Amino acid sequence: MKRTCVFIAAAVLIAGCGGGGGTAEPQENAGGSPAKVTLEWWHLSTAEPLKSLWAQRAKEFEAKNPNVTIKATVLENDAYKAKLTTITQSGNAPDLFATWGGGVLQQQIEAGLVKDISSDVADVLGNFTPAALSAYQFDGKTYGLPTDIGMVGFWYNKKHFEQAGITEPPATWSAFLEDVKKLKAAGITPIALAGKEKWPGHYYWAYLAMRIAGLPALQQAGVDHDFTKPDFVAAGQQVKALADLQPFQKGHLGAAYSTPDGQSATVSNGKAAMELMGQWAPSVQTSAGKGLGDDLGFFPFPAVEGGKGSAGEAFGGGGGLAVGVDAPKEAVAFVKFMTEMGNHSKAVESGGVLPVLKGEESAVKDPNLKQVATMLADASGYQLYLDQAYPPAVGAQVNDSVAELIAGTKTPEEVGQDITEVAKSEG
Template identity: 65%
Template sequence: MKWIRRTALLCAAVLAIGGCGGAGGDDGGGGSSDSKKVTIEFWNIATNEPLKSVFANAIRDFQAKHPNIEIKNVAIENDAFKSKLTTTMQSGKAPDIFHTWGGGVLKQQADAGLVKDVTEDIASWPQKFTNAAIAPYQFDGKTYAVPHDIGMVGIWYNKALFKKAGIEQPPATWSEFIEAVKKLKAAGITPIALAGKAKWPGHYYWSYLAMRIGGLDALKQAAETKDFTDPAFIEAGRKLKELVDLEPFQKGFLGAAYDTADGQAATMGNGKAAMELMGQWAPSVQSSAGKGIGDDLGFFPFPAVEGGKGTNTEALGGGGGFAVGAEAPPEALEFLKFLTEETEHRKAVESGGVLPVLQGEEDAVKDPNLAEVAKHLAATTGFQLYLDQAFPPAVGQEVNDSVAELIAGTETPEGVAKAITETAKSE
C-alpha cells in the first residue's frame, strides 16, 4: 500500500536524525526509574461501558503499583479510531499501545517497522493465550500483538418482536431468513438495524454470504489470487441485493452511525428493530447507546445458504488485541502484561465486555448472551477474520465501500466483485 511505502521512507529519514518515536514515552526507550516519570499513551476503543470502567480501574490499579508510570488513556470511538490511527501511522509514528484487529492491517504495520515484535517478551509471561485468540496477530512465526477479546459475528434478535410477528424459531437458512424479514415487515416491525454511514457493519452480510456460498476455500483462494470475481462473490452480492430490495432497514439507515444515540445499536437496544448482525460486543453497546432489551435478547449464527459449500458452523469474527509501537518504552509492555494477566483479565470477562482469551478462563463468562456466543464459537468448524481486517488496508476499505454502495443501490453485485479485485491487484 502506498502509505506503507511512504511511512518506511519517512521512518528511515527520521531515524537518521534521532528516531521514529512512539506517541507516548519520554525517556527515549530506556527503562523506568524512580526519579523520572514515564508517560504511556494507551489508545483503545472502549468508549462504552463496561470496558470504559474496566480500563479506567485497571489503569488506576497499575499506577498505584507503578507510581513512576503514567498511563494516558486515549479512548476513541471505533470509526474515528481507525481514521486517527491511519493518519498517525502515515506520519511514521505509532502510539505506545494501540487497539488492533490483527490480520492484513497489522501485518502491513509490522512490515513497515511500526510495531514491536513481542514474541520473546510474552514467552516469559505467566498467562497463556489460546491459539484461536492469538492467531490473528501472528505472522511468519512471530507475534505482533496480544489478544484481549475474541468472538464471532452473528445475528442478535428481539425474541418479543419475533413472537409478535409469528416467527417461532430463529431461521437456519437464507430462505427462512428472508421469510422472517417479510413476516416482520407485515407485522409493522422494522426487521433489521444497520449503520449505513459506518459501512463496516454492512460488509458482514456480504462476507457471510460469500462464506456460505463458496465456503472458506473461496476466500482463501481469493486472498491468494487477488481475484474476487468468482461466482460465489457475485452470488453473495445478489443475495444481499435480494435482502436490500425488501427494504428491511430502519428509516434513515444510510446516515446512521453504529454506537450513537440514533445509531444501529441504539435502534436495536431500544426495541425499534428485530435484528442486527454484529459481534460479541453487541449487548453492551445496545445497553450503552440505548436502553437494552434484557431477557428479550437472543443470538443465532448467520444462516446457511441452500446449495452452498459453507455451513452455519463456520464463523466470521475475530477479537481485539493490543500492539506496541516499535519505539515505545519498555513500560508499555509492563502495562500490557498487567492488563492481560489472568486476575486482571477475568475482571473484563466477568463484566461482560469481552470473551476469554486465556486458557482456563471460560468459567468467568457470566452473561448468558456471551455464554451463547462462546458456545457457538466452541462449536465452529471454520473461522474467518473480518474481511476489512484480514486483507491489506486498501482492500479491506474497498470491501466496506463497495458493499455500502450495493446496499445504497448505487453498485451492482458484479461491480462490487470487480472493484475489490482491481484494488487487490493494484496492491
C-alpha cells in the first residue's frame, strides 16, 4: 500500500462546552463473572506529574473493573520509540500505547496493528477539540484519542535575559540571533540542546522551514517528496547560521534530554538561557533539575523576515492513546476512562498536559501554559512534528540529517538531498 504523509494545517480552536465519556462493560466468562484481563500499556511519561497521575488512573480503573489488571511499561522517549518500532515490526502491538499520531500511526494502521475504535468512541468524539483529534483520524475513522496537545516554543530564563540586556523576547529570527550573541557576550550559554537524541534538533529546521517556505510548501513536499527546493535549503542555512555561533552547551552532541545532565536540566539549573521544546518542558525541567519557578518564561518561534510563513502558525503536537488490533474491549474502555472530563482535567490542572476537551481551558493554572493555550487558540495553522508526520524511516532521516547539519558534517543542500532520497523511496 502506498503511504501518504499526514500534515495538519488547520486553524486551532480551543473553545466550547465540556462533556464526559463512559466505561464500556467488560465481557463475562462462562460463569457469568467478568473474565480476567491483563492490559499491556506502554507510555513514555517518565516525569512528574504525569508519571504518578497515569499510575493513579490505572489503579482507579482497576478498582472500577476488578477483572482488569493493567501492566504499565514506562520508557523515556528514544527507548520508547525504539522498543515500539521493534515490536510493531514483528507484527505485534501492545494493548494500549502512547502515540503522536500522524504518519507513524498511519503506517501502523496500514500494517494491521491498530484497532479502528470509531464506533466504540462515537459517543464521546464531540467532546474533543477538532485539532486535538485530527492526528488520530484517517479516512473518516478514529484510531486513538488525544491526551495532550500543544506547541513547541522557547522556554527561557528571565534573569539570564536581563543579565544580557535583553528587554523583551525576540520577535524575528535576526533579533533572535543577535540575542544569542548578547547572551554569549554576557558569559551565558544561550541554548541547551540534547544532540544525542536528535529529535530536539529537528525542531529548528522544521520551524525555519515553516517560517521561510510556509505550510503549503510543507504540504506539497508531502506529495512530491522534494526537500531540495530553495526555501528548504534556506532553512538549513539558517540552522547553520545559528550553529556557527556555537550557542549550545559544552558536550551538547552527546547530551540526552531528560537526564540530570541533559538539555532540560541544563536550563532548569541555570546553566543555559533557553531551550526549544514542547509544552511539557516545565514539568520535565522540574523533574530533571531544580526548576526556575517564576523566572521561567515562554515565547513563540520568531518570524523570519521575508518568509512565506506566518508567525501565527504553530508547530508541535500532543499525545494520544491507541489500541492494539487484538486488544480486548477493556482497552478501549480504559482509553475512554483516561479522557473523561473529570479525569483528564486533573492532568490539565497539574500542568502535565494542555486541554484536549472542549471547555477544559479553565483548568490551565500555570501562566506560561496559559500563554501556550492562548497561542494555540489563535493559531492560523498547525503542523505536526515532522518526525511523526512522516513514516518512521523519513522522520528518522529528518532527525539524522538535521543532527549532522548542527554537528557540521552535512551541508544544508545535503540535508535536503538525503531527506528527499528516503522520502521518495518510502513514497
